[in-house]
Amino acid sequence: MAARPGGHNLAVMNGPKEKVLTLDTMNACVKRVEYAVRGPIVLRALELEQELRQGVKKPFTEVIRANIGDAHAMGQKPITFLRQVLALCVHPDLLNSPDFPEDAKRRAESILQACGGHSLGAYSNSSGIQPIREHVAQYIQRRDGGIPADPNNIFLSTGASDAIVTVLKLLVAGEGRCRTGVLIPIPQYPLYSAALAELNAVQVDYYLDEDRAWALDVAELRRALCQARGHCRPRALCIINPGNPTGQVQTRECIEAVIRFAFEEQLFLMADEVYQDNVYAEGSQFHSFKKVLMEMGPPYSTQQELASFHSISKGYMGECGLRGGYVEVVNMDPAVQQQMQKMMSVRLCPPLPGQAVLDMVVSPPEPSDPSFTQFQAEKQAVLADLAAKAKLTEKVFNAVPGIRCNPVQGAMYSFPRIELPPRAIQRAKELGLAPDMFFCLRLLEETGICVVPGSGFGQREGTYHFRMTILPAAEKLRPLLEKLSQFHAKFTREYS
């Protein structure tokens, strides 16, 4: 559909006008974007929910959305203290109410004190409310065993996604063989592939080792890098730890090796650490890239560029809907950091309710505070529940022939590998679907269980997976896992 020549008054007489904006004339980069977590399978799930509401008969009574790490949607209750303080901030008349603990009131007052006109309705500085940036810095310092963090290196954001895209945007440059390449894990969280497609950067895949519980291997990083250098200019390396969708937690040694590699190969490091509170496996521990980097000493600690991302959407709080997060940058060129600040200012500021909740997350009640006991109890209950569900998921899946599931050491997902019979693969091809997409669609239609095919995250050729959250309530999770396993068996029989 070529553009019409000239564009003159004839248009009115010429019958139906062509649209200005069509698939053929729109931004080609946007067209290439894919985002499986909310892709076709989720759209179909929405339709099914509507059909159920309209009374259409289905072999199930509800759609279970195990496609996305959305804790509250799966029934997890908000942490009381967070919501008390947020309610006080939103409606300060409540500061006179006897129904709120004193520390919640003090906290709300101090947050409002830092807001323009003492209102969450005012814009904040584009990099976030200053005292909250300071609290984030103190949190990082405590987390990292006393290694200092500078509030000026911390930028609050609209969830972690926003900050990740901002940093990627800074990195994109060049044309043709000089285009920026960015190394991302496969399987990956598809925000990365989507953002790189939109920014017209080159996605450079490095594969995690499924046989070693999705470990990251520097030799594989090197292979990916060398291969990429033939057709682009790799400039950044993204790490997701704990892994999404893969659930592995990286060892300190691994992180050191990655940092050394990034340093030697001149790569900007991006550490997606939004699941830092979600570590379940015995022997696993979260090590922040910042801490390891600093402990390695010069030249790493003084020169290696790093951006580390965190969020209020995951952890024990699961406040996805409030869209809060932050990025800490380390060793970033000050002039570039100014450019980043400028970029953020165009969008004015991150939402203030998300900023307020981030403040509480990084600076929770202290032992002497009235809310301490309840806060800790609620937090531990959520994390213990998740740990139990991580274990249960692994166990149930691994008892099923044709399903193999690595331990869910951290994060919120299992990413089991499934065997699919050749006739199913054949049938999928006929339908123009990835084989695991075909499996997941059939699963959804027959059981109401909504999970995301591995092809949406990337996987080794000829292997098939799906991502399922471990978030469904404990009493629902076991039947769900069993239903899914039974479906796999039935599907396998059907196509064998």
Added chain:
Amino acid sequence: MAARPGGHNLAVMNGPKEKVLTLDTMNACVKRVEYAVRGPIVLRALELEQELRQGVKKPFTEVIRANIGDAHAMGQKPITFLRQVLALCVHPDLLNSPDFPEDAKRRAESILQACGGHSLGAYSNSSGIQPIREHVAQYIQRRDGGIPADPNNIFLSTGASDAIVTVLKLLVAGEGRCRTGVLIPIPQYPLYSAALAELNAVQVDYYLDEDRAWALDVAELRRALCQARGHCRPRALCIINPGNPTGQVQTRECIEAVIRFAFEEQLFLMADEVYQDNVYAEGSQFHSFKKVLMEMGPPYSTQQELASFHSISKGYMGECGLRGGYVEVVNMDPAVQQQMQKMMSVRLCPPLPGQAVLDMVVSPPEPSDPSFTQFQAEKQAVLADLAAKAKLTEKVFNAVPGIRCNPVQGAMYSFPRIELPPRAIQRAKELGLAPDMFFCLRLLEETGICVVPGSGFGQREGTYHFRMTILPAAEKLRPLLEKLSQFHAKFTREYS
């Protein structure tokens, strides 16, 4: 600073490593972005505030931020009903409290009913909570005298800025002389120039007519378009009505002419209508582009592509910090609309508190509801106060020799033209500053008043302006205007 060749282990021995990301190697489009509303003058204002806190002596005791349309920061109180409902949504325990009116409780319950897990902490659909989209559609239909709106054409967003950038992003395509050109008014709100720079699209300026109260003239649109066709492919036309920073309210005739022009010239229309509630001048009235378009009948109503933007940040509510807004698209290619939905899904969803408040804005208490009287009284008080301040601003400025101010018919800003003496212009040039930037910086240093130079919005060569909000509290505004006028006189004397 050329990139280092190869990138091998030598780096460790080679002394100080060059950074991966520098001004020279970063995204050149980002570097070109400017955003005056939060630019150098605001950074200086922040420094001055810090100096004041540290006890540094200044010729003023506070910095007055009249640079940005941030109502709450200037002391405007939030609308009670909005905050009551939001507090109930955030902390549903309050639903049992006797301190909230029944309609606020019912509203909160119905919003929570539509949230995953009945929590604002769950993600919503990427295009927003479905019943809220429906309420927006009903609001538009009422506003437009019964012309229907389709909820499926409405996408909630993180403030209007987010939606504007999303639509611009869809439109960007082509290289060299085929690059997408977008017509924007001069003076403009610098989100547009910033987004176009970042997206590497061509900014095509059309000038508003200062001598006719910033009216939009189709002959000038045509001039801009014809000139642009020599070096790019103009595909979209942005309108800001009521105008920012210019405050004009477009007549129905003008809107009709613009639509006819866009139709004939094959331009996608973008109508920034975030100030639709902010119309003050007698005889001025807000006409939505959607309504005029539909009333013009075919082929316009059936073919002309339009996106209209609205926000909760302005109007009488001023809830900037919550980041809520929406876009309605009309006659958009369904396939492109799907692409837009996909793009939005990558960022997961707009913040839920902003969505909730949008729900109340588009569907306020009815006369039979207990909150109706107070809601209406608060709303009318804010709007009447703004109208009075708009008038006052125009009056005071126009009494000053060397300042000329068009009527503030709508929006939240005055954009007076100032005469600057040749020696001041000379001095500014020596300092490498735009003359009105020089004026505004001096104003800030000597009076603490922070306004944005006209050069940040664009203006005709050789003319100088500044943008000042009309938001300061009534008792502060008059002294402020007088102080500013006196400063202008002093500045003029000093450089004459």
